[in-house]
Amino acid sequence: MTRTVYIVDDDDAVRASLHTLLSIRNDLLIRSYRSGDAFLQEVNDLDPGIVLLDFHMPGATGLDVLTTMNKDPKFVAIVLTGQGNVGLAVQAMKAGALDFVEKPYEADVLMQLLDTAFARLEQGSEAAARVNAAEAKIAKLSPRETDVLKGLIEGRSNKIIAYELDISPRTVEIYRANLMEKLEVRSLSEALRIAFAAGLFPNS
Numbered sequence: 001m002t003r004t005v006y007i008v009d010d011d012d013a014v015r016a017s018l019h020t021l022l023s024i025r026n027d028l029l030i031r032s033y034r035s036g037d038a039f040l041q042e043v044n045d046l047d048p049g050i051v052l053l054d055f056h057m058p059g060a061t062g063l064d065v066l067t068t069m070n071k072d073p074k075f076v077a078i079v080l081t082g083q084g085n086v087g088l089a090v091q092a093m094k095a096g097a098l099d100f101v102e103k104p105y106e107a108d109v110l111m112q113l114l115d116t117a118f119a120r121l122e123q124g125s126e127a128a129a130r131v132n133a134a135e136a137k138i139a140k141l142s143p144r145e146t147d148v149l150k151g152l153i154e155g156r157s158n159k160i161i162a163y164e165l166d167i168s169p170r171t172v173e174i175y176r177a178n179l180m181e182k183l184e185v186r187s188l189s190e191a192l193r194i195a196f197a198a199g200l201f202p203n204s
Contacts, residue, residue, distance in 0.1 A: 003118055004049030007032040008039045008065060009080065010057045014103070018052060021107055022114075036060030040068055048074035048125065050117045053097070055081050055088050066095040073124050076117040080105065134197035137183050145179040146200075148172055152188060153195055 005028050007018050015032045022030050029049075033039040037059040039051075051069065055062035062079055069075045079092040079100040089100035098117050101110055141149065144165070151161035158176070162169040185191045 002029050003027055004029045004031065004047050005114065006039065006046070006049055006051045006075075008036060008051060008057075008062075009054035010034055011054065014054070014080070021110070025111075036062065036065040039065060043068065043072070043075075046074075048121060050114060050121065051075050051077045052101075053077050053079050053092075055079055055092060062092065063095055066092060066097055070096040073128055074121075076121045076124075078110075078113055078117055130197055131199075134194045135199075137194055138198040138200060140182045141179055145175050145182070148175040149179055149191065149195055150200065152176070153192060153200065 005022055007015050007030065009015050009018070009032075012034070015034065019030055019032060022028050031046075033042075036053075036057050040060055051065070053062045053065055066077055066079075069077060077092075077097045079089060079097045080103055081089050081092070081100050082103055089097075089102075092100055098120060099113055101113060138146070144167075147165055148161055151164065156164070158169045158172045162172045165172070180186070180188075180191060183191050183194050185194065
């Protein structure tokens with residue numbers, strides 16, 4: 001599987017050095033940007049990947065880029081910072097960066113961080129896919145079926161759900177059977193897992 005790394009740094013020598021280093025890995029696709037502004041212009045159309053991000057750049061700074069990327073889980077950022085700029089690194093991590101590398105960086109440290117970042121990105125993609133699948137299933141439910149499911153999440157019996165919704169227990173059973181079929185599950189515990197994955201919590 002090809003993995004994408006985006007280098008965002010205004011220093012031509014740093015970009016060239018990183019490109020040369022990363023090119024030894026044949027599973028990496030490397031794209032370079034000479035400013036945060038240039039990267040942000042294309043960010044919405046880019047594939048998921050790891051961003052190696054300089055902190056100090058004219059125009060959009062590393063912090064500006066991080067703030068924008070935080071809204072999109074398809075990127076994981078590693079900040080490149082000058083030696084001794086630990087305060088900046090902490091600021092970057094608070095803004096959503098996975099980690100930071102001090103320049104001049106050690107190749108093996110950077111490679112290990114990249115592997116960690118890709119693992120994080122892939123876990124995030126899988127989690128997002130699970131949430132999306134759960135939300136799509138919940139969206140199939142009618143408002144009444146959703147009400148019944150919420151009652152089940154809160155641990156209520158069919159009889160109490162029927163009383164609260166002003167319908168008969170038999171009708172609750174029908175809604176319950178329908179929602180199980182729409183969610184493609186056989187047990188209440190499976191239905192609850194989907195409900196929780198989709199964010200359908202008690203009192204929501």
